[in-house]
Amino acid sequence: MYFESLEAAIAMDGHGGFVWAAYGICVLVLFLILLAPRRRQKKILRRLAGEQKRQQGSPITVEEGK
Amino acid sequence: MWSFFHKLGSPPWLYRIAGSILRWLLPITLLMLCVGLVWGLLFTAPDFRQGNSYRIIYIHVPAAVVALAGYYVMAIAGGVSLIWKMKMADVAMRACAPIGAALTFIALVTGAIWGKPTWGTWWVWDARITSMLILLFLYLGVVALYEAYDNKEAASKACAVLTLVGTVNIPIIYKSVDWWYSLHQPASIKFTGESSIDPSMLYPLLLMIAAFYALFTCCLLMNMRADILQREARTNWVRKLALEYRA
Numbered sequence: 001m002y003f004e005s006l007e008a009a010i011a012m013d014g015h016g017g018f019v020w021a022a023y024g025i026c027v028l029v030l031f032l033i034l035l036a037p038r039r040r041q042k043k044i045l046r047r048l049a050g051e052q053k054r055q056q057g058s059p060i061t062v063e064e065g066k
Numbered sequence: 067m068w069s070f071f072h073k074l075g076s077p078p079w080l081y082r083i084a085g086s087i088l089r090w091l092l093p094i095t096l097l098m099l100c101v102g103l104v105w106g107l108l109f110t111a112p113d114f115r116q117g118n119s120y121r122i123i124y125i126h127v128p129a130a131v132v133a134l135a136g137y138y139v140m141a142i143a144g145g146v147s148l149i150w151k152m153k154m155a156d157v158a159m160r161a162c163a164p165i166g167a168a169l170t171f172i173a174l175v176t177g178a179i180w181g182k183p184t185w186g187t188w189w190v191w192d193a194r195i196t197s198m199l200i201l202l203f204l205y206l207g208v209v210a211l212y213e214a215y216d217n218k219e220a221a222s223k224a225c226a227v228l229t230l231v232g233t234v235n236i237p238i239i240y241k242s243v244d245w246w247y248s249l250h251q252p253a254s255i256k257f258t259g260e261s262s263i264d265p266s267m268l269y270p271l272l273l274m275i276a277a278f279y280a281l282f283t284c285c286l287l288m289n290m291r292a293d294i295l296q297r298e299a300r301t302n303w304v305r306k307l308a309l310e311y312r313a
Contacts, residue, residue: 001108001109002108002109002110002111002112003108009107009108012112012117012118012119012121013112013117013118014117014183015117015118015119015183016118018119018122018179018180018182018183019107019118019119019121019122021179022122022125022126022175022176022179022180023103023107023121023122023125025172025175025176025179026125026129026172026176027103029168029171029172030099030168030172030281032168033164033165033168033285034281034284034285034288036164037285037288037289037291037292038288038292040292040296041288041291041292041295042311044292044295044296044299045295045307045308045311046308046311046312048295048299048304048305048308049308049309049311049312052305052308052309053312
């Protein structure tokens with residue numbers, strides 16, 4: 001590691017706030033764009049599965065609905 | 067060759083193949099990102115003039131490079147969807163827009179944060195920065211335009227036209243640092259001639275650029291998969307998939 005201590009790595013000679021903020025925002029945004037499609041995909045599949053179950057209209061689900 | 071193109075137009079094939087690519091590409095991408103981030107953040111020596119603030123280069127440059135490259139993908143997909151009416155090209159075009167917007171956003175924000183300690187200001191209406199801001203609006207415009215139409219076929223066509231018109235902005239972004247007097251520094255890495263960057267800084271940067279390319283590809287494939295499911299919701303293969311998901 002280039003820095004001698006954890007404190008030095010956080011401070012980065014006064015530039016720490018800028019550098020860590022930039023990296024933090026970057027990681028956050030990347031995280032969001034990686035998770036968004038997965039969530040959307042699961043939502044669609046869940047909705048479709050639910051629709052099919054309703055169409056089949058098994059008596060158990062009707063009773064559960066009451 | 068032609069059968070390959072034929073397959074590309076087939077939603078179930080594309081959905082499956084994208085899934086199997088993601089299975090190995092996604093872990094590799096995450097690994098490269100982690101290694102690159104830690105390397106750039108903690109293991110490289112500081113720049114002799116800019117000190118530690120230069121470390122932002124490891125996210126700023128890759129994000130900007132891939133934001134531009136993503137626009138090519140979007141424009142080509144838009145052109146194909148407009149000319150040959152290929153549905154999957156339209157899916158690819160729209161899948162690019164949110165990722166491109168996110169990457170452009172990262173480039174602009176990290177640029178602003180980098181600008182403060184280096185230039186003494188968060189923002190200047192500089193040619194490079196302004197043209198990147200236009201790129202962000204182009205990406206967001208494609209997303210918004212598609213949502214604005216109820217007729218999705220007309221929406222796709224409008225998005226493709228906007229994408230193609232927006233291509234004008236790309237050479238402007240590339241050349242902005244040469245054409246106008248600018249605070250923004252010119253490119254450090256050149257394919258021809260000597261790069262003005264030390265190898266110890268170049269390698270982590272190249273790794274991060276590769277990681278961002280891989281990330282773009284992953285997000286593109288994931289967005290396309292979700293979009294294909296929505297589009298093909300009434301088909302048998304998607305219904306079967308949904309049942310398997312429940313089980």
